[in-house]
Amino acid sequence: MTDTATLLACAAIAGIAYLTRVGGLWLMAWVPLTPRVEGFLNALAGSVLVALVVPGAVRGDAALQAAVLAAIAGMAITRRAVPSILLGVATAAAWRAVL
């Protein structure tokens, strides 16, 4: 990728990212939040992550899949994000070190 394309891509990504942040404020100021819109937005937040995690885990190797399962189990039991993330990463590292 050329330097110009890199600059353009960074600007575009930054612009879209800011748009999603400020967009929520505009949305609340102008769009009536009907139950259906609220249901869509509520479900969208989790669905984005589902759509990232499930194919990502399917595409990954056994170590990656074990890492995801360990992190989910850790979070479900402890409800603490940081230790659960570290548990997942450690699981992937340990899996690859042993097998």
Added chain:
Amino acid sequence: MPAPSPVPATSLTLPGMVRGARAIAPVATLVVLFGAAFGIAALQAGVSDWGAVLMSAAAWAGASQFAALDFWQTPVAWLPMLLAVFAVNSRCILMAAALYPWLKDLPPAQRHAVAYLIGDPNFALAIRAHDGGERDVGLLVGAGMLLWAAWALGTLLGVVAGDLVAHPERFGLDAVMLVFFAVMLTGMWKGRVTALPWAVAAAAALAAYWLLPPNWHVLTGALAGGLAGALQAPRAPRDPGQAAAGG
């Protein structure tokens, strides 16, 4: 501020910013690690070293930046890349919407600047504090500034150290982002309300992953899950407290 309300007025103070930065410091330490993981992944995807740091400093959007790496090719797949960034970052729309009742009392210029600093960890911190009566937006801002700096610094470290770490997967570093998503997702589980949209999102994402051209599965799954949520919303039993409050 003409709002004649019994709660303290919305403010934005330096002490509030310091409190926010202090409260988020442990998470910011971890964000340095994520930033380093991004820097390493960006180099592997063919992003130049300065490009990776610039992207982190300007966009400050961890998950979305990882998503964008999938499209880092020549020629650039602009539409799928920007749609993916939008889809992954669209949760910020929800967070900003949730913060609106608080931020709407700020002057417009301040409000639009504060929006730039909305991120997952400081949103979680601020929205909890707001529920407890906090009205100083500095909490959100100070925490956001520290997280932004941690993310940019982490990316810089990753870019510098990326050449030293020949096989980041040996340390499980390639799992950081997927694990982070999975943990956030687990924390968002709310029983039956989430079950149907998530199942639909998973099925649609997998179908798109196997059947469609590369990189459309995130958007497909997210929209399918969102539509499922929209369809089930009116039928969901109303929260008793909400029903009482709404009359």
